[in-house]
Amino acid sequence: MTDAEQPGTARADEAPSGRRSSAQGRAEKPGAGKRRIEDAGKAGPGGRSQESARLAARLAVRKTYKLYIGGAFPRSESGRSYAVASSEGEFLANASKASRKDARDAVVAARKAFGGWSGATAYNRGQILYRIAEMLESRRAQFAAELADTGAERPGEVVDAAVDRLVWYAGWSDKIASVAGAANPVAGPYLNLSSPEPTGVVAVVAPDEPLLGLVSVIAPVIVTGNTCVVVASERAPLPSITLAEVLATSDLPGGVVNVLTGSVKELAPWLAAHMDVNAVDLTGVADADLAAECERAAAENLKRVLRPSVPDWSADPGVRRMTAFLETKTVWHPTGV
Amino acid sequence: MFEYAPAPESRDVVDLQPSYGLFIDGEFTDGSGAPFKTINPATEETLAEVATASEADVDRAVRAARRAFGTWSAMPGSERAKYLFRIARIIQERSRELAVLETLDNGKPIREARDVDLPLVAAHFFYHAGWADKLDHAGYGPDPRPLGVAGQVIPWNFPLLMLSWKIAPALACGNTVVLKPAETTPLTALLFAEICRQAELPPGVVNIVTGAGETGAAVVNHPDVDKVAFTGSTEVGRLIARGVAGSGKKVTLELGGKAANIIFDDAAIDQAVEGVVDGIFFNQGHVCCAGSRLLVQESIADELLEALKRRLSRLRIGDPLDKNTDIGAINSAEQLARVRELSAVGEAEGAERWSPACELPDRGFWFPPTIFTNVAQSHRIARDEVFGPVLAMLTFRTPAEAVEKANNTPYGLSAGVWTEKGSRILWMAERLRAGVVWANTFNKFDPASPFGGYKESGYGREGGRHGLEAYLDV
Numbered sequence: 001m002t003d004a005e006q007p008g009t010a011r012a013d014e015a016p017s018g019r020r021s022s023a024q025g026r027a028e029k030p031g032a033g034k035r036r037i038e039d040a041g042k043a044g045p046g047g048r049s050q051e052s053a054r055l056a057a058r059l060a061v062r063k064t065y066k067l068y069i070g071g072a073f074p075r076s077e078s079g080r081s082y083a084v085a086s087s088e089g090e091f092l093a094n095a096s097k098a099s100r101k102d103a104r105d106a107v108v109a110a111r112k113a114f115g116g117w118s119g120a121t122a123y124n125r126g127q128i129l130y131r132i133a134e135m136l137e138s139r140r141a142q143f144a145a146e147l148a149d150t151g152a153e154r155p156g157e158v159v160d161a162a163v164d165r166l167v168w169y170a171g172w173s174d175k176i177a178s179v180a181g182a183a184n185p186v187a188g189p190y191l192n193l194s195s196p197e198p199t200g201v202v203a204v205v206a207p208d209e210p211l212l213g214l215v216s217v218i219a220p221v222i223v224t225g226n227t228c229v230v231v232a233s234e235r236a237p238l239p240s241i242t243l244a245e246v247l248a249t250s251d252l253p254g255g256v257v258n259v260l261t262g263s264v265k266e267l268a269p270w271l272a273a274h275m276d277v278n279a280v281d282l283t284g285v286a287d288a289d290l291a292a293e294c295e296r297a298a299a300e301n302l303k304r305v306l307r308p309s310v311p312d313w314s315a316d317p318g319v320r321r322m323t324a325f326l327e328t329k330t331v332w333h334p335t336g337v
Numbered sequence: 338m339f340e341y342a343p344a345p346e347s348r349d350v351v352d353l354q355p356s357y358g359l360f361i362d363g364e365f366t367d368g369s370g371a372p373f374k375t376i377n378p379a380t381e382e383t384l385a386e387v388a389t390a391s392e393a394d395v396d397r398a399v400r401a402a403r404r405a406f407g408t409w410s411a412m413p414g415s416e417r418a419k420y421l422f423r424i425a426r427i428i429q430e431r432s433r434e435l436a437v438l439e440t441l442d443n444g445k446p447i448r449e450a451r452d453v454d455l456p457l458v459a460a461h462f463f464y465h466a467g468w469a470d471k472l473d474h475a476g477y478g479p480d481p482r483p484l485g486v487a488g489q490v491i492p493w494n495f496p497l498l499m500l501s502w503k504i505a506p507a508l509a510c511g512n513t514v515v516l517k518p519a520e521t522t523p524l525t526a527l528l529f530a531e532i533c534r535q536a537e538l539p540p541g542v543v544n545i546v547t548g549a550g551e552t553g554a555a556v557v558n559h560p561d562v563d564k565v566a567f568t569g570s571t572e573v574g575r576l577i578a579r580g581v582a583g584s585g586k587k588v589t590l591e592l593g594g595k596a597a598n599i600i601f602d603d604a605a606i607d608q609a610v611e612g613v614v615d616g617i618f619f620n621q622g623h624v625c626c627a628g629s630r631l632l633v634q635e636s637i638a639d640e641l642l643e644a645l646k647r648r649l650s651r652l653r654i655g656d657p658l659d660k661n662t663d664i665g666a667i668n669s670a671e672q673l674a675r676v677r678e679l680s681a682v683g684e685a686e687g688a689e690r691w692s693p694a695c696e697l698p699d700r701g702f703w704f705p706p707t708i709f710t711n712v713a714q715s716h717r718i719a720r721d722e723v724f725g726p727v728l729a730m731l732t733f734r735t736p737a738e739a740v741e742k743a744n745n746t747p748y749g750l751s752a753g754v755w756t757e758k759g760s761r762i763l764w765m766a767e768r769l770r771a772g773v774v775w776a777n778t779f780n781k782f783d784p785a786s787p788f789g790g791y792k793e794s795g796y797g798r799e800g801g802r803h804g805l806e807a808y809l810d811v
Contacts, residue, residue, distance in 0.1 A: 179476065184801050186783035187460065194787050194801060278792065292583025299578035301747065302571070302590065302793045320811070328787050328798050331766045331774040 065095045065237070067102055067261065068244035070109030071254015077101050082262070084238055087151025095237045098260035103229065103270045106258035110201045110227040111276055113255030118198045118225035126173030129223055132250040133166035136215075139246060143211055143239060150210050150236035161314060162215040168317075169219035176224055176322055184330070191333040196326040198225035199304055200278030203271035205231045205264060205294075207284040210239040212313045217283055220321035222256055229258045229277070231268060233284065237261035265290060273297035279304035279325050283311075341653065344660040346447045350434045353441075356386040357523070359394055359547060360530035362401035363540025368394050370548055375523055378444035379657050379666040379701040387523050390546035395515065395555040398544040402486040402513040403561055405541030410483050410511040414470030421466030421508060423536040428459045431532065435525055439497055440657045442524040444666030444702070445620050447658050457782055458501040461800075464784035465505035468805060472510065475802055477811040483511030484587055484810050485563030488556040490577075491526075492569045493519035493668050494623035494724075499568050500526050502799045504543060505784075510808035512564065513542045517556050520549040521669045554580075562586060566807065568625070571722070571748070571793050589797025589807040591625065591789055593722040594750030597743035598628030598779060599765065601736075602637045604755035608777065610644045613728070616753060616779040618652065618664055618706050622726040623672070625794075626751035628779055630719055631730040632739055638732045642710065649706050650693040664726060667702040676704050676725030683709050683718035688729070714745055722748070736761065740768045749791025753779045772798070 065084075066073040075081075078099035084092045096102075117125070136143070140159050147155035180196040202221045207213035210233050221228045232240035244259045260267055264285065272280050272294035280298050283306065285291040291308045298305050306324045311317075356372065358365040370389025377384055390398070409417070428435065435458070436450040443450070472481050487507045491499035496518055507514045518526035530545045546552055550573075557565045557577050564587045567577050571592040581588055598616045600609045616628025633641050657665035667673040684690050688709040697703040704725055712719050712729045719729045733739040743752055752771040754762055762776045772790040775781060782788065787801035797807045 182787075182802055184783070184785040184787070186781075186786050188781065188783065190778070190781065192783070192786050194803065199791070288583065295582035296579045299575050299582065302574060302578060302592070302795060304796050307585070327772060327791050328789070328803050329766075329772060329774065329791075330787050330801075331776060332778055332781050332786070333762070333776050334778050 062093070065093050065241045065261070067096045067098055067106075068241065068248070068257070068259040069102065069106045070112070070258065071248060073244070073248075076262070077105070080262075084236070086149040092149055093238060095241070095261045098262040098267060100266075100270050102260060103267055104274070106229040106260055107201060107203075107271070107274050107276055109255035109258050110229050113227045113253055114198075114200060116253055117222070117227055117256045120225070122174035122177070125223060125225065126170045128251050129166055129170035129173065129219060132246060132252065133163050133170060135246040135250045136166060136243070137163045139242070143242065146239045146242055147211055150239065152210070158212050162212045165212065165215050165317070166219055169223045172319075172322065173223050176319065176326075179319065180323055180326060180328070189335045191335055192330065193333075194328050194330040196224065196323070197329050199325045199327050200226060201276060202226045202228045202279045202281060202325050203231070203274070203277045204228050204281040205268050205284040206233055206240065207310075207313075208233045208235055208286070209313055210236040211243065213284075214240055214243060216311075216313055216317060217281055217321070218257055220317065221281065221325055224322050224326055226279075226325050227256045229260065229271060231264055231271070231284070232259055232261045234262070234264045268294050269297055272303070273300060275301050277303060279306070281306040281324070282308045284308070341661045343656075345656065346437060346440075346658045346660055348437055348441065348658060351438045351441065353385055356388075357527045357547070358388045359390050359398070360527065360533075360543070360545040361394070361398045362404075362544065363534065365530070368547070370394070370552070373520060373549070375442060375521060377441050377701075378521070378668050379698070381700050384441060384524065387527075387547045389548040390517075390552045390555070392555045395546055395552060395559060398515045398546050399486055399488070399559045399561050401541035402515050402544055405539055406485055406513045409508075409513050409539060409542050412511075414472060414511075417508065417511065418466045418469035420536055420538050421462050421469060421505060424532060424538070425459050425462035425466060427532045427535055428455070428462060432456075432459065435497060435528060437658070438528060439525050440665070442522045443493065443496060444657050444668050446662040446665045448660055448662065449620060454495055454498045457784070458497050461498075461501035461505045461784045465509040468506075469509040472805065472809070475805050477806065477809050481510075481809040481811050484808060485512060486561060487512045487514045487564040487566060487808065488559060488562035489514055489516040489566045490553040490556060490569065491516065491518055493522040494620060494625070496522040497525040497529065500529060502568070503566050506799070506804050507564075507566075507808050508542065510805060512808050515544045515546060515556055515562070517546050517548065517553045520547070523547040557581065560584075564588075564808065567591070571795070574795055587807070589789075589799070590795035591797070591799060592750075592793065592795035593724075593748055594625045594627065594790065594794050595630055595720065595722055595746045595748045596626055596628045596751040596753065596771065597630045597632050597769075598753035599632040599733075599739050599743060599755065600634060600637070600641060601754075601756035601758070601761065602634040603757045604777075605757065606637070606641060606644055609755040610641065610648050612753060612755060612777070612779045613645060614648055614652070617728045618726050619780050621664055621667055621704070623668060623724055624780065625722075626773060626780065627724075628751075628753050629723060629728060630743075631728055632742055633730060633732050634739075635732045635734050642708075642730065645708065646691065646693070649708070652693070652706055654695050654703065654705065655698055664706060667704050667725060670702055672724065673702040673704060676723055676727060679718060679721060679723045680707060680727055683712075683716060683727075683729070686716045686718070688712045688716055688718055714742060720746065736765065740765065744768075744770045747793040750789075750794035751775065
């Protein structure tokens with residue numbers, strides 16, 4: 001089993017103390033306060049008031065939000081960043097603003113990872129997706145807090161749904177071929193088999209639905225063996241980088257998922273035009289003109305294009321997001337002696 | 338070598354009209370563009386004059402298809418099926434006539450039109466007829482809906498077969514169509530229109546508009562077309578993909594290829610040689626999935642090349658209507674020029690060119706079967722789709738190298754593997770990035786078998802359960 005436990009994997013109760021706090025100069029949210037109390041409670045008997053006092057006095061160590069490329073967390077090579085604010089307008093962090101070079105590096109990493117990932121057994125890919133779900137679950141509180149910052153209602157339920165979505169897709173890894181493949185009864189002495197295969201490197205523009213939407217576009221792409229470069233929600237990119245931390249600790253090989261934060265308007269056309277990208281998922285492109293521009297750029301090497309849509313992320317996803325990035329390979333074998 | 342007496346197929350079975358109109362709303366009508374002549378590429382004789390559909394004519398056809406869509410899509414699938422079964426039967430009944438007409442207009446050997454194209458055309462209608470009332474069970478959810486009006490543009494290499502690949506699934510799924518055949522091979526499509534009348538297909542369900550690239554552009558760019566299906570060059574496929582961007586039209590593209598036909602040292606050599614010949618010289622190499630790159634394991638390269646040359650020397654080139662002919666005419670002067678140009682580039686880039694001694698007819702468009710050796714992967718002859726009877730031979734040492742070279746192309750339509758070792762076939766098939774892989778065979782087609790490419794060979798599949806998706810709103 002390659003999805004062995006990783007030392008240093010985040011525990012649920014380490015998340016809040018690692019995060020920013022009121023020391024960043026903004027009012028505490030009710031949700032954030034509650035989280036702190038819960039976790040303080042876990043810290044030990046009688047810890048609540050002491051812990052609160054300690055936290056109030058301590059300057060938090062903030063997290064630097066970087067990109068996720070090839071399994072590493074580099075800053076943008078351009079040195080650019082942009083300020084990310086909460087739904088209430090408060091400064092949260094400076095996110096990396098990925099450049100064209102970063103996008104290229106991400107494609108290179110995704111291409112490099114494609115052979116190994118597409119060649120892994122379906123069972124193995126399923127195990128790793130399940131492992132991602134486990135890791136996400138274990139950071140539930142952290143994600144709930146980050147989602148609360150993005151303005152999500154019932155953030156805890158969103159995290160639950162995202163975990164469940166990963167579990168659902170994990171189970172598809174060794175079933176999609178049974179559903180999308182076929183033994184074709186041709187009129188001749190041949191065994192004729194069609195099987196689905198991953199299309200290659202997929203550029204994904206994630207929807208502005210920072211966790212459930214993000215997971216719902218990544219999982220169907222990678223569960224079948226594709227690798228991807230994801231452009232995170234521009235408005236709320238921070239959960240995507242935190243999700244990258246989950247991916248990095250889930251035995252997912254580096255490069256299978258690469259996460260870029262920055263300007264969708266800049267990044268999407270670059271990826272759509274990249275000649276070593278096989279497909280683009282434009283789900284998160286809200287601007288119709290930009291989507292059309294990307295589709296035109298994608299024509300240059302006949303990329304498969306999944307056009308923008310505003311799905312109900314809580315609904316049954318069906319298999320379309322998987323089949324959109326699958327090729328059908330049909331092999332003819334003569335029968336004879 | 339044996340001498341063969343001429344064995345010409347009679348062309349009396351074909352009743353050629355001096356001029357043909359467009360088929361719109363169940364009627365033959367004039368086109369408002371300047372008519373063009375379609376010729377027999379084997380003799381350069383004019384076969385007929387054919388109408389050119391202008392943008393306004395295409396609009397008429399699309400409106401007719403839109404009108405017909407309501408009743409056709411609402412018709413029970415079992416009734417649509419019966420129309421398709423009728424069409425299949427009439428194609429079988431008139432298959433000799435269709436085969437001869439195809440050979441006259443296209444230049445392909447009658448043996449191929451008669452034994453490959455026509456049986457597959459009928460089979461395609463039979464196969465899809467059966468789907469029309471079973472779409473609920475096709476894996477696209479209950480009651481999958483058709484898309485609407487399909488605009489379809491097809492090439493000249495398999496005129497009637499490509500028509501059947503386009504029209505049969507479209508109609509089975511409840512769509513109506515406007516189809517544009519290639520300008521060099523419009524005649525069997527127009528005979529098919531007559532077959533639709535014999536089958537009493539409701540007017541407007543099938544519309545045929547003839548013309549060149551402009552007519553095709555009018556079809557795919559028409560705002561009331563819901564679905565675009567194109568088979569042809571990657572270059573035009575790119576234009577179409579660009580053109581429909583942002584329109585929401587569903588698109589399937591079946592484009593070019595540069596297939597590797599890979600021969601391992603344990604392959605049955607004689608069978609492999611037949612497979613290579615079939616792979617690249619079938620239909621004069623005017624086949625998108627043609628095995629145009631021969632990859633031979635180094636240890637048997639000399640032996641195989643010798644056997645191949647011997648076999649090529651016995652191919653019979655000439656009158657396509659002669660039942661003994663193996664290689665017919667190149668479809669057009671334009672295509673012949675392209676084949677000549679790329680072959681000249683092949684020589685200029687340093688590859689070694691070989692053709693058997695053969696006499697080519699004085700009139701018509703002809704190109705001898707040709708092999709290039711000493712080919713590097715960077716040569717255009719190994720990269721560009723020639724779409725003619727030209728084979729580029731390369732060698733490899735290990736299976737991994739064979740995979741590397743085979744996949745070193747922007748195309749990904751088909752590939753062939755020749756080896757007696759079963760596990761190696763599966764290992765290779767797994768790694769070849771191509772939509773169709775033939776193991777110890779080549780150029781086999783069947784309506785039940787999905788066909789279509791990876792990468793720049795286009796997207797979508799035709800045939801099988803998979804092919805239905807292209808014509809359903811799923």
